[in-house]
Amino acid sequence: MGDFAGVLRRGERVPEGAVYLPAGRDTALWGRLPAKHDAPVLTVDPGATVVVDTLSHEGLLPDQGSDPGAFFGSHGVTADAVLAEASEFAESGSRTADDGPHVVTGPIAVRGAKPGDLLVIDFLDFTPRVPYGVISSRHGRGALPGEMPPGPDNVSVFTRIGKDTAGTWRGWLPGRDGGRPTTGFPLAPFMGIMGVATDTDERAHSVPPGPHGGNLDIKELVAGTRLYLPVQVPDALAYLGDPHFAQGDGEVALTALEASLRATVRFDVVPEREALRSFGELASPLGESTDYLIPTGLDADLDEAMRGCVRQAVAILAARYGMEPHLAYAYLSAATDFRISQVVDLVQGVHAMIRMSDFEAVPGE
Known part of the structure; x- marks a missing residue:
């Protein structure tokens, strides 16, 4: 995990000379994944390293008030610690009830990739952009639909990030609502969504994963790992989104600890043969x-x-x-x-x- 130094805003602390892709209304989709007719927002050669900002959807959704400033402010987060693009997306009205919840940065064209090849994404670094995240449980979803959450409303558990006595970054949860933190679990950031464009006219929903990748939610794909994806369309049209600070296998409550990350990744291509x-x-x-x-x-x-x-x-x-x-x-x-x-x-x-x-x-x- 990259050095964590508070809020990492759009465009801040980007390494000199780096290829950088911010998360914004003109560089990301909300609730849908790129399809074959989408124009790339960035084009790179195989072997290129790209710094990609990603934005969590938590705090933006209707059951959270569609007002990130107010939602996070109710948990003591100051206005300057809420990412500007969170408010931009929440206010845009670009997502419908038929769309998924996820903000997806891309698509990124990788020159020369063609169907039959494999796109390689090397995950070099994940750096938190905020010192907090959210774990949500919504009715009809999760491992215990109809049982959890126990009340009539959806539940979004605000989670602070901080170091323990050994200097390890952890997410901290109380045992009771409004209580002091009693449980701390280590962070292991990764991307929930990483994939290639589908060979379809319509953009795929952001929730179900498939051969294209998408919402895989595989917690092992932390910094230092890689992902191979079967290419479906020319130049692959890759994307990243649904950033996680930590997750258990199963992700039983619907989401894990979700919050915005800056990802440094390298793209490459394995020819079909x-x-x-x-x-x-x-x-x-x-x-x-x-x-x-x-x-x-x-x-x-x-x-x-x-x-x-x-x-x-x-x-x-x-x-x-x-x-x-x-x-x-x-x-x-x-x-x-x-x-x-x-x-x-x-x-x-x-x-x-x-x-x-x-x-x-x-x-x-």
Whole structure:
């Protein structure tokens, strides 16, 4: 996580010479994802590093008053600590009830990317832009619809960010409304939404993820990891949004700790032939960290999402390591964790953690 120094406003502390994309009404969409006919707001070559500001939707929505200044002010946030673009979006009237909640920065064209290739997004750094965030629970959504939240209204839990005695940044929650913080959990910032444009005339809703990526909500994709996305349209038309400060696998309450981030990312392209040789034919996005390959499965039915993830993992082990399917299946059962990414985004997600070092081990004599 980059150095956190209070409020990081649009255009502030951008490294000299950096390619920078702010989040604003002319550089971002609200509630929808880019489609094939959208014009890029930025065009870069493969290998380019871009500093991208992202904006959380929390504090902007109708059930929060559609007035970020008033919403955050009611929790003691001063006016100068509310990002200007939050108010700009809330006042714009550009989002309808049929749209998703998320603000998405982009699209970014990556020259030469074509369908069949993989777009690579390397996540180099995530820096918080504000010292607070929100965890929301809304009726009809989350893991316990109809049970939580317990009252008639939606619940938005304001969460302060601060250091513990060891100097670790944490989100702090009270045990009772209005009480002092009693629980602190470490921050691990990442992007909930990262994807490529869909090969459709209509813009996709921002909530359900799919082969294009989108609202994947995979908490492992922190700084130092990467994501491979099957390209659907020329130049990929990439985007980032739905910034998170922290999340547990499952994201059971509907949202995790959501707040605005500045992301530093690098874009690259894997040509189709090389992609097939390295990973087989990817049906869904693939994450990678220093230690793990992270295939995904996505479906409205969590059981089907699990099956899709297992099939994708078997195919990757066959392509990358030459394993026969029944042996790959056995390995996955013995050595790989399959995790629930989220159960709240209409299309549910499962991801696997394939330990790459297992394929570098040499049996003893």
